[in-house]
Amino acid sequence: MKTINNLALVAATFSAAGVAAAGTPVLAPRASSTLTPITVTGNAFYQGTDRFYIRGVDYQPGGGTGTVADPIADEAGCTRDVPYFTKLGINAIRVYAVDNTANHDTCMNALEAAGIYLILDTDTPKYSLNRADPGPSYNSVYLQSVFATIDAFANYTNTLGFLSGNEVINNVTNTNCAPYVKAVTRDMKQYIGSRGYRSIPVGYSAADVDANQGILGQYLNCGTDDERADFYSINDYSWCDPSSFTTSGWDTLIKNYTGYSIPLFMSEYGCITNKRVFSEVSALYSTEMSAVFSGGLVYEYSEEGNNYGLVTISGTTVTITDQFTDLQDAYANATNPTGNGGASTSTDASTCPSANENWTPTNDNLPAIPSAAEKLMKTGAGTAPGLSGAGSQNSGSSDTESSGTATAGSGTVTSTATASGSSSSSTKKSDGALVAALDMKVFSVVMVMLMGMVGGMVYCRFAFHFLGISVHASWN
Numbered sequence: 111m112k113t114i115n116n117l118a119l120v121a122a123t124f125s126a127a128g129v130a131a132a133g134t135p136v137l138a139p140r141a142s143s144t145l146t147p148i149t150v151t152g153n154a155f156y157q158g159t160d161r162f163y164i165r166g167v168d169y170q171p172g173g174g175t176g177t178v179a180d181p182i183a184d185e186a187g188c189t190r191d192v193p194y195f196t197k198l199g200i201n202a203i204r205v206y207a208v209d210n211t212a213n214h215d216t217c218m219n220a221l222e223a224a225g226i227y228l229i230l231d232t233d234t235p236k237y238s239l240n241r242a243d244p245g246p247s248y249n250s251v252y253l254q255s256v257f258a259t260i261d262a263f264a265n266y267t268n269t270l271g272f273l274s275g276n277e278v279i280n281n282v283t284n285t286n287c288a289p290y291v292k293a294v295t296r297d298m299k300q301y302i303g304s305r306g307y308r309s310i311p312v313g314y315s316a317a318d319v320d321a322n323q324g325i326l327g328q329y330l331n332c333g334t335d336d337e338r339a340d341f342y343s344i345n346d347y348s349w350c351d352p353s354s355f356t357t358s359g360w361d362t363l364i365k366n367y368t369g370y371s372i373p374l375f376m377s378e379y380g381c382i383t384n385k386r387v388f389s390e391v392s393a394l395y396s397t398e399m400s401a402v403f404s405g406g407l408v409y410e411y412s413e414e415g416n417n418y419g420l421v422t423i424s425g426t427t428v429t430i431t432d433q434f435t436d437l438q439d440a441y442a443n444a445t446n447p448t449g450n451g452g453a454s455t456s457t458d459a460s461t462c463p464s465a466n467e468n469w470t471p472t473n474d475n476l477p478a479i480p481s482a483a484e485k486l487m488k489t490g491a492g493t494a495p496g497l498s499g500a501g502s503q504n505s506g507s508s509d510t511e512s513s514g515t516a517t518a519g520s521g522t523v524t525s526t527a528t529a530s531g532s533s534s535s536s537t538k539k540s541d542g543a544l545v546a547a548l549d550m551k552v553f554s555v556v557m558v559m560l561m562g563m564v565g566g567m568v569y570c571r572f573a574f575h576f577l578g579i580s581v582h583a584s585w586n
């Protein structure tokens with residue numbers, strides 16, 4: 111069952127040619143008031159002093175076509191879709207890829223005027239880690255693109271957060287990517303701090319893989335503060351209507367993440383095994399879950415050939431489905447818990463997981479930031495490569511790759527514009543004499559069900575992932 115869902119995730123990441131016709135009408139003028147930036151305290155998001163729960167949808171029109179386009183640079187597409195976001199009653203969208211050379215003012219302002227925040231993946235198909243060979247793909251060419259995307263979005267007050275990767279780890283066989291995922295997360299945090307930007311949260315979006323989703327969450331939240339993610343998000347398709355808190359296993363999810371000290375949300379949810387009516391929405395925003403989860407995003411706004419769409423788009427026309435109406439009703443019916451919903455203010459780091467049959471990292475050493483990327487902390491990223499640049503996955507060389515292991519930092523992320531580029535976590539060290547990995551309960555072997563997909567595979571790019579031969583394997 112997760113088969114189909116995971117398959118769909120792949121499609122989500124390919125954005126399409128939502129080409130804006132020349133001379134299309136412009137959006138409403140910038141709202142006079144700006145949205146209050148979202149902050150993190152303990153395990154929750156806040157909008158000012160109010161707890162903030164993400165109520166959103168994933169948004170990448172054309173994602174099923176195999177071509178990549180930037181929906182936030184598509185003014186006509188934005189003009190078309192923002193009214194539907196308003197109708198749905200959402201306050202956030204997640205976008206999987208953008209063109210960091212494009213101007214995003216019009217769409218970001220339209221979203222802002224509608225009270226909508228953006229959660230943005232900073233990878234693109236060409237600039238991403240390669241899960242089949244992560245070391246060489248963690249290079250300065252890649253990080254320059256990531257940093258350029260941060261530059262392009264940091265000024266918008268409605269940029270809620272950045273995702274340092276989506277499902278890079280998608281199997282028990284590639285948990286060796288985890289140190290690179292965590293290093294990218296750390297580097298993004300350091301870049302935001304070094305450039306003097308607002309403290310925009312940086313997190314990661316984890317694949318629906320039972321065997322290591324929880325372990326990865328612990329790993330990204332362990333160690334020193336400069337290396338820990340600001341939030342964690344999971345793709346979860348375990349609530350398949352008709353279902354319930356216990357039938358779906360969400361009760362176990364809550365048990366597993368109780369005490370987790372950074373905000374947690376669902377970066378994708380909405381199982382379509384049976385007809386979905388979004389009965390999980392009332393659970394997600396109830397006190398059963400609010401002490402641990404901060405809402406989530408339904409996968410996905412537009413129909414992309416995989417039956418997950420809430421609307422179908424044809425040119426400038428949007429046609430809603432009954433799922434759209436069901437979600438609209440479910441969001442309207444689900445009021446937030448009162449007060450802070452049981453949120454915790456603890457910031458205690460998780461215990462770093464030890465290696466087991468589902469997890470290969472043996473300690474919490476991270477690769478040092480490549481020195482060519484470390485320089486960008488001081489100078490800024492410079493010219494962005496866009497979606498059509500040469501790409502980074504084959505750019506590994508002695509000049510661009512990491513050498514050495516990072517030393518865990520002092521526990522703080524600098525946030526002044528004058529900070530030197532040599533962040534604490536980028537200090538090179540020949541040997542990682544870090545905090546000894548502590549014992550964690552050994553997880554039982556759980557067969558990853560991804561394999562079951564072979565038979566139903568329809569997306570050729572996904573086939574490549576299976577064979578491990580796609581250079582873009584890690585992007586989604």
Ligand SMILES: *[C@@H]1O[C@H](CO)[C@@H](O)[C@H](O)[C@H]1NC(C)=O
Pocket residue numbers: 261262263265
């Ligand atoms: C962001 O704002 C700063 C300060 O106003 C400005 O110097 C910079 O050019 C802006 N960046 C972008 C991408 O608009």
Ligand SMILES: *[C@@H]1O[C@H](CO)[C@@H](O)[C@H](O)[C@H]1NC(C)=O
Pocket residue numbers: 320321324359360362363366553554556
């Ligand atoms: C909860 O954690 C256990 C390992 O302790 C894992 O096997 C299980 O899949 C997790 N369940 C959920 C729903 O996350």
Ligand SMILES: *[C@@H]1O[C@H](CO)[C@@H](O)[C@H](O)[C@H]1NC(C)=O
Pocket residue numbers: 389392396439440443444
């Ligand atoms: C509406 O919300 C209530 C309370 O959370 C819940 O019990 C009920 O199932 C919800 N109804 C629908 C149609 O979602």
Ligand SMILES: *[C@@H]1O[C@H](CO)[C@@H](O)[C@H](O)[C@H]1NC(C)=O
Pocket residue numbers: 280281282283558560561575576
């Ligand atoms: C996951 O790993 C197993 C080997 O343990 C392999 O057979 C399977 O093809 C992998 N699945 C994916 C989606 O890469």
